[in-house]
Amino acid sequence: MSGIGVITPLFQWAVFLVSAVVSLFASIMMVTRRNPIHSALWLIVAFFSLAVIYLTLHAQFIAVAQVIVYAGAIMMLIVFVIMLIHLESEFVRKRKLSGPKVIGAFITVILFLEVAAAVLAGGGKPAKAAGAALTGSVAEVGNSLYGKYLFPFEIASILLLIGIVGAVVLSRRGKD
Amino acid sequence: MVHGIPSSFYFALSGALFTIGAIGVVTRRNAIIVFMCIELMLNGVNLTFIAAGNMLNSIDGMIFVFFIMTVAAAEAAIGLAIFVLLFRHKGTINVDEINLLKG
Numbered sequence: 432m433s434g435i436g437v438i439t440p441l442f443q444w445a446v447f448l449v450s451a452v453v454s455l456f457a458s459i460m461m462v463t464r465r466n467p468i469h470s471a472l473w474l475i476v477a478f479f480s481l482a483v484i485y486l487t488l489h490a491q492f493i494a495v496a497q498v499i500v501y502a503g504a505i506m507m508l509i510v511f512v513i514m515l516i517h518l519e520s521e522f523v524r525k526r527k528l529s530g531p532k533v534i535g536a537f538i539t540v541i542l543f544l545e546v547a548a549a550v551l552a553g554g555g556k557p558a559k560a561a562g563a564a565l566t567g568s569v570a571e572v573g574n575s576l577y578g579k580y581l582f583p584f585e586i587a588s589i590l591l592l593i594g595i596v597g598a599v600v601l602s603r604r605g606k607d
Numbered sequence: 608m609v610h611g612i613p614s615s616f617y618f619a620l621s622g623a624l625f626t627i628g629a630i631g632v633v634t635r636r637n638a639i640i641v642f643m644c645i646e647l648m649l650n651g652v653n654l655t656f657i658a659a660g661n662m663l664n665s666i667d668g669m670i671f672v673f674f675i676m677t678v679a680a681a682e683a684a685i686g687l688a689i690f691v692l693l694f695r696h697k698g699t700i701n702v703d704e705i706n707l708l709k710g
Contacts, residue, residue, distance in 0.1 A: 462631035488661045505683045512687045516694045535633030543626035550618040587677040594681030601688035
């Protein structure tokens, strides 16, 4: 609470711009790399820079969870599976720019332009200045999570349990 | 005097991340890379939630992101198990060649 208040807006801008550029660059590299391992490593870079952006929004808990859950657990799982499934065929196959791909990418860019137009039409109300009442510290998130959102939290735990059981059942070698 | 960063910058960034992920889903054919692009799209949505929560001075955005992360973790476990199973079964994870629900 006290530490983040002394950060000047100029420094905040610098942090935001650098991490925004890094995250965009890393995600473009992630999409364009041919080797899946390189894609996974670039995606980790994008996740880390997004965690920095969460910090500029005073969401400390989410920034830490981003690093632990996304960059740690999920990416570890993905890299593990990439190494389990050795994909020689992907390197051999020539990547061709077929018509449907170009059309799909074009339509997606139109989607982005629509989103950007909607955002810019909404006007640039500044985000809450440093030292505002809200900080996403662990205490505040925890209070909300175990108070107002207790029931969804329990449902989420059941969802994770189902995920664990499902993964074990699926990856077990079939008897039949 | 330099002012704080406008929320629209965050929204534009999350829209750009979502678009890059969507382009990846449409153009790439490796199932694992498609999966990673979906994760990137989820992150774009997360950034929107955090930025909107910050703009409205509400903590609910962070709670939503927490639940999205839970779903993403469960999705990763199940999805990657399915990819391993598909690879064992068919010897490929190219999404163009996986076109049968029947095993």
